[in-house]
Amino acid sequence: MIKDITLGQYFPGGSLLHRIDPRMKILVAMLFIIMVFSATTVYTLAAVTVLTFLLPLIGRIPFKTVMKSILPLKWIILIMLILYLFAGAKEGDRILWQWQWHFIHIAFSVEGIAKAVCLSVRIVVLVLSTSVILSYTTSPIALADAIERLLAPLNRIKVPVHDFAMMITIALRFIPILIEETDKIMSAQASRGADFYTGNLVKRSKALIPVFIPLFVSSVRHADELATAMECRCYRGGRGRTRMKKLTYTAVDYAVFALTALLLFAVIIAADHAGGFAYL
Amino acid sequence: MKKYKNKGVSDKPSVAKETALESDAKPSVAKETALESDAKPSVAKETALESDECIIRAQSLYYEYSAGTPFSKKAVDGVSFSIKRNRITGIIGHTGSGKSTLLQMLNGLLVPMSGDVLLDSESIFRDKKTLRQARFRVGLVFQYPEYQLFEETVRKDISFGPANLGLSEEETEKRVSFACGFTGLDEQLLDKSPFDLSGGQKRRVAIAGIIAMKPDVLILDEPASGLDSAGRRVVFDGLVNYKNSTGAAVVVVSHSMEDMAKYADEVIVMAQGRMIASGSVNEVFSDRKMLTENSLEAPVISIFADELRDRLAARGIDFPKGIYTVEAALSAITALLGKEGMH
Numbered sequence: 071m072i073k074d075i076t077l078g079q080y081f082p083g084g085s086l087l088h089r090i091d092p093r094m095k096i097l098v099a100m101l102f103i104i105m106v107f108s109a110t111t112v113y114t115l116a117a118v119t120v121l122t123f124l125l126p127l128i129g130r131i132p133f134k135t136v137m138k139s140i141l142p143l144k145w146i147i148l149i150m151l152i153l154y155l156f157a158g159a160k161e162g163d164r165i166l167w168q169w170q171w172h173f174i175h176i177a178f179s180v181e182g183i184a185k186a187v188c189l190s191v192r193i194v195v196l197v198l199s200t201s202v203i204l205s206y207t208t209s210p211i212a213l214a215d216a217i218e219r220l221l222a223p224l225n226r227i228k229v230p231v232h233d234f235a236m237m238i239t240i241a242l243r244f245i246p247i248l249i250e251e252t253d254k255i256m257s258a259q260a261s262r263g264a265d266f267y268t269g270n271l272v273k274r275s276k277a278l279i280p281v282f283i284p285l286f287v288s289s290v291r292h293a294d295e296l297a298t299a300m301e302c303r304c305y306r307g308g309r310g311r312t313r314m315k316k317l318t319y320t321a322v323d324y325a326v327f328a329l330t331a332l333l334l335f336a337v338i339i340a341a342d343h344a345g346g347f348a349y350l
Numbered sequence: 351m352k353k354y355k356n357k358g359v360s361d362k363p364s365v366a367k368e369t370a371l372e373s374d375a376k377p378s379v380a381k382e383t384a385l386e387s388d389a390k391p392s393v394a395k396e397t398a399l400e401s402d403e404c405i406i407r408a409q410s411l412y413y414e415y416s417a418g419t420p421f422s423k424k425a426v427d428g429v430s431f432s433i434k435r436n437r438i439t440g441i442i443g444h445t446g447s448g449k450s451t452l453l454q455m456l457n458g459l460l461v462p463m464s465g466d467v468l469l470d471s472e473s474i475f476r477d478k479k480t481l482r483q484a485r486f487r488v489g490l491v492f493q494y495p496e497y498q499l500f501e502e503t504v505r506k507d508i509s510f511g512p513a514n515l516g517l518s519e520e521e522t523e524k525r526v527s528f529a530c531g532f533t534g535l536d537e538q539l540l541d542k543s544p545f546d547l548s549g550g551q552k553r554r555v556a557i558a559g560i561i562a563m564k565p566d567v568l569i570l571d572e573p574a575s576g577l578d579s580a581g582r583r584v585v586f587d588g589l590v591n592y593k594n595s596t597g598a599a600v601v602v603v604s605h606s607m608e609d610m611a612k613y614a615d616e617v618i619v620m621a622q623g624r625m626i627a628s629g630s631v632n633e634v635f636s637d638r639k640m641l642t643e644n645s646l647e648a649p650v651i652s653i654f655a656d657e658l659r660d661r662l663a664a665r666g667i668d669f670p671k672g673i674y675t676v677e678a679a680l681s682a683i684t685a686l687l688g689k690e691g692m693h
Contacts, residue, residue, distance in 0.1 A: 082420055135419075251497075257459050258498040261490040262559055263514030265482075280510065283500035287545070 079139065079205045086322070087129035087207040092216035094323040098330050099203045105334045106196050112347045114340050115188055115195075121333070122195045125202040139201045140194050147190045154186030188349040210242040219317060232308025240296070248289065255284050404432040405599050406456060406488065406567050411465035413451050425451040426462070427623040433567065438593055438600045440614030440631075442607070444645045448623040449603045450493065453569050456601070457488035469567075486515060489565030493572050495556030499544040504535075504555050507544050511563040522562075529558035532588040550581040557585065561592060568592060569601040574609065582606075586613045607649040611635060611674035619644060632672050649674050655682070662686075 082088075090098070109115045126136045155178060168177035204213065218235030225231050256266065259280045266277050341348075413426040426448040433439050443449050454460040456467055458474045458481045467474050467484075474484035489511075492498070501507035508529055512522040530537055533554040539547065544555055557573060570589070574582040586609060593600045604610055610617060610631065617634040619627040621644040627634055635641070635648045647653075655673035662669045669686065673679050 254492060255498055257454065258490075258492045258495060259510075260459060261457060261485065261492070262511040263486055263563065264510075265514070280498075280500045284498050288497055 079135075079201065080209045081129075081131050081135060081206045082209075083130050083207070085128060085130045085207065086326075087125070087203065089322070090326055091317055091319055091323045092208050092212040093220055093317060094319060094327055095203055095208055096213075096216055096220060098327060099200050101327075101330045101334050102199045102203065103196065105330075105337050106192060106199065108334065108338045108341055109192075110341045110348055111344070112184070112188065112349065113344060114337050115191060115349070117340070118337060119191060119195050122199045122202075125199060126206075129202055129207045131202065131206050136198065136202060136206070139205075140197055143193060143197060147193060150189060150193075151186045154182055154189065184347060185349045211239060214239040214242060215315075215317070230308075232311070236308070244289075244292065247292065248285070251288055252281065252285055255281050255288075403435055405435045405470060407432040407468040407471075408452075408456065409466045409468065411452065411455055411462045411467070413448075413455060413460060413462050415451075417463070424623050426455070428465075429620070429623070429625045430465075431618055431625060431628055433599045433601055434616075435566075435599050436593060436597045437615040438589065438602060438613055440610040440617045441601065441603045441620060442605070442610060442617060442646060443603075443620030447620040447644075449620050450571055451623075452620070453490060453571055453601070453603065456567070456569060457490045458484045459490070486563060487565055488567040488569060489560040489563050491557050491560045491568070491570040491573060493575065494553075495559075495573075496549065496552035498556060498559075499552060502543060503541050504544050504547070505540040507555060508540075508558045508562050511559055515563060525562040525564065526558075528564070529562035532561050532592045533558040534584045534588060550577050550584075553577060553581070554585065554588075557588070561588075564596065565598065567599045567601065571603045572605065573602065574604065574606065582609065589613070607635070607647060608651070608675070611649045611652070612677075619646070621645075631674055635674050636672065651676050651679050655679050 087095075106118055109118045126133055164180040166178040166180065166183075168175070170176075208216075214235050217238065218231055221229070221231045221235075256264075260266070264277055264280055266274065266281075268274075269277070408429055408431050411426050411429045413424075415421070415423045415425055429448075429452060441449050441452070451460065455462050458467070461475060469480075469484055469487060472480065474480050474488075499507050501510065505526055508526045509522045512525045517525065526540070527537065529535075530540070535551070535554050535558055539551065539555075544552060547555065553573070557570070560568065568589070573589070574585050577585065589600050589602065590613060592598060602610075602614065614631055616629065617627075617631055618625060619634060619640070626644055627637065627640055635652060638648055641648055652674045655669070659669040659671070667686070670682050673682055
């Protein structure tokens with residue numbers, strides 16, 4: 071039922087990707103995004119694609135699991151394919167088939183099809199690489215921690231970075247709890263004969279009232295209890311707060327960063343000079 | 351993991367247990383054995399056990415959470431048993447032994463990955479209709495059920511189940527007072543908001559919400575946890591009353607061995623997703639070794655009674671075996687004092 075929804079996609083393991091400092095991973099993911107956007111020719115895009123598909127291997131994540139994260143993209147890709155197939159023809163393109171009626175002009179061209187395919191590949195690569203680098207191999211808590219550390223300079227201009235990070239952490243922490251709670255309440259109401267899956271939209275929305283009210287009540291209760299528990303342990307915001315787990319960069323982190331930067335540089339140069347069909 | 355299943359429950363495995371085992375393997379035999387048991391009357395309670403018909407039967411149920419991921423966890427592994435009408439069956443086991451998962455398969459909320467649940471010898475997973483039927487016939491009260499209350503008034507909340515059954519308003523109203531009777535709820539509370547009640551009252555409202563559906567099998571996951579002793583008694587007495595007046599089967603998960611000894615007729619022991627033992631209270635609680643191996647403990651009063659028996663035996667005085675409740679200990683001691691007084 072509801073438990074099948076993967077929100078936090080963290081896939082525990084001890085691979086190289088898991089061990090890199092989360093701050094470094096955010097930076098590496100950024101470089102990767104720039105790299106994907108710099109790969110404007112077919113060859114460079116192919117190279118970046120190969121690189122991306124190596125990532126799940128390095129992170130030792132089953133390919134099936136990774137594919138699940140790009141499955142929701144199918145509609146976006148489909149719409150884009152259709153748009154580019156019909157509207158992507160420019161002057162000088164090799165037209166395969168066209169149809170004109172007054173000012174409506176539809177044309178299939180070799181270039182249009184290539185563009186559509188390349189852009190779809192680019193989206194898949196973008197989502198795949200960032201999700202493998204960040205969501206699959208980094209626990210949400212480590213990620214929130216890293217964001218706090220990376221944004222720390224904003225403290226100087228009075229942005230409450232710590233409080234935001236704490237909110238993110240708590241929100242992430244509560245997602246599984248609320249999912250479990252929802253599941254439990256749905257089961258409990260189903261035991262009383264509630265039916266969530268049949269009937270029209272109005273009936274099904276109404277069937278959710280017995281779920282939402284107890285869920286809302288228990289969320290408020292959880293928040294209240296958590297606030298009390300935090301205050302009991304003298305939580306008073308980020309001021310003067312030290313950490314148990316200090317993040318430190320290691321040689322591996324720097325090496326990975328340098329390697330990614332090098333690859334990015336290579337892709338930029340290759341896209342400019344090595345030729346090949348430029349789809350953008 | 352050791353495989354204890356159905357092994358070494360007691361030194362002298364009684365007829366009742368063997369029959370239960372047999373009936374798991376080939377259901378048709380069950381009736382014959384029941385007839386046989388009438389022919390050779392043994393202990394009164396055991397005969398009664400056999401002659402009662404079985405209402406729901408679990409057949410080698412298997413369930414695993416997050417199958418196929420590193421988080422995968424076997425929750426229930428090859429569990430078979432049968433539950434009889436007009437009995438309170440207790441399920442005991444350490445936290446995480448698969449009790450709650452097991453219960454959810456009994457009314458079809460979870461579909462077992464293999465195995466089957468038979469309600470009146472018909473699989474509840476056959477189609478949508480049998481599944482929905484099972485939801486109504488097998489009432490499941492979850493742990494901390496007070497968190498499922500949602501209506502404006504207690505009356506409306508208890509009516510939720512009966513209304514889903516499609517009962518008339520008049521009949522629903524009858525069911526509400528029917529359920530209040532068993533849960534000891536004051537009818538004055540009916541027009542209050544469930545959120546204004548005390549914890550114990552909320553619990554009873556939630557249990558009433560299931561009882562109002564008049565299930566043939568009433569299953570409760572730790573109905574008394576977190577309640578004070580008076581609250582526990584009200585809940586358990588209500589269950590006994592419900593069983594006695596409707597002839598329904600009641601299944602209770604509890605961590606309190608005292609409550610089990612006092613109220614249950616039969617006990618099923620779970621550990622690590624497997625059924626370790628099943629049988630009468632006497633059979634299960636007399637096997638101290640099996641209980642300790644599974645981080646369980648016999649009722650304190652029975653440990654006291656055993657100690658007392660040993661010390662009295664040293665003085666040549668007989669003290670009866672099989673004492674698991676305070677009441678039984680009290681009457682045994684009183685009887686003993688009476689006898690001593692006659693000397």
